[in-house]
Amino acid sequence: ITGVLLPTGSQDDEIIFGDILFLKQNFNKKSNISLIEISAHCAECPIDEIIGHIHDVLPHVNVKGVRQIMKQKMNMLDQFGKFSFTITFIIVVIGAILIFNSMMGSIAERTKEIGIFRALGYKKNHIYTIILSESIVLSIGSGITGILAGLISSYIMLPLLTDVAPDLIKFNSLMLVSTFLSMIILSFTASLYPAYKAAEIDPVIALSQI
Numbered sequence: 310i311t312g313v314l315l316p317t318g319s320q321d322d323e324i325i326f327g328d329i330l331f332l333k334q335n336f337n338k339k340s341n342i343s344l345i346e347i348s349a350h351c352a353e354c355p356i357d358e359i360i361g362h363i364h365d366v367l368p369h370v371n372v373k374g375v376r377q378i379m380k381q382k383m384n385m386l387d388q389f390g391k392f393s394f395t396i397t398f399i400i401v402v403i404g405a406i407l408i409f410n411s412m413m414g415s416i417a418e419r420t421k422e423i424g425i426f427r428a429l430g431y432k433k434n435h436i437y438t439i440i441l442s443e444s445i446v447l448s449i450g451s452g453i454t455g456i457l458a459g460l461i462s463s464y465i466m467l468p469l470l471t472d473v474a475p476d477l478i479k480f481n482s483l484m485l486v487s488t489f490l491s492m493i494i495l496s497f498t499a500s501l502y503p504a505y506k507a508a509e510i511d512p513v514i515a516l517s518q519i
Contacts, residue, residue, distance in 0.1 A: 342367065348375040405499045412444060412503035416510075423507055424515020433508040440504035441497060448496030452489045 310327040325332070345363060349356055356374045363372045416423070423436060460480070 342370050345370055345372045346375050346378065347372065401495060405495055408444070408448075408496050408499035409503065412440070412500045413506070416440070416503050416507045419507075420510060420515050423510050424512045427510065427512035428516055436508040436510075437504050440507050441500055444496050444500035444504075445493060448493045451496075452492040455492075456485060456489065 310325055310331070312326045314322060314324045314326075316322040345367070347356060347359055347363070349359075356376065360372045360374055364370070426436065426439075
């Protein structure tokens with residue numbers, strides 16, 4: 310045996326490299342060959358012709374070029390990336406709608422409170438500041454909770470669903486920071502119109518409901 314691939318979370322983990330005769334004898338495979346992967350040292354090498362010749366001689370063997378395998382994997386990653394982007398976009402839109410509805414409902418319930426603030430001399434920009442500050446504080450708390458829940462669930466669920474060991478799980482700190490900032494910006498943006506509606510509340514009408 311010349312080497313064993315270390316686990317990285319892929320399907321090729323712990324693949325054994327060694328002399329084919331030795332592996333046949335010790336793994337009781339005899340003359341069975343199921344897969345041949347071909348790699349060339351030059352870009353102009355006729356890989357397809359080589360694969361065809363080997364397949365003609367060994368029709369029961371799956372013969373593939375390493376370049377072909379890499380293209381298939383890269384295509385799968387590209388498709389998965391597009392799918393992930395679509396799902397992320399849908400989640401962002403739903404999150405913005407939920408934040409908007411929540412803030413509008415909160416303002417409707419606090420009409421009297423906002424009217425009292427306006428009667429005490431609070432200006433429109435003060436109401437803006439109060440509503441948007443509350444939105445940012447809530448988004449920070451929710452963001453921290455969501456990130457911690459995601460990290461903990463990853464360490465718990467990934468080893469149960471896959472062969473990935475917990476010590477192999479790595480996180481991109483830049484991605485975490487950008488996600489956290491994106492949540493704050495999303496919450497701030499979704500709260501702009503509710504803050505505007507709150508600032509435009511007529512204090513006379515609001516106080517008449519007390």
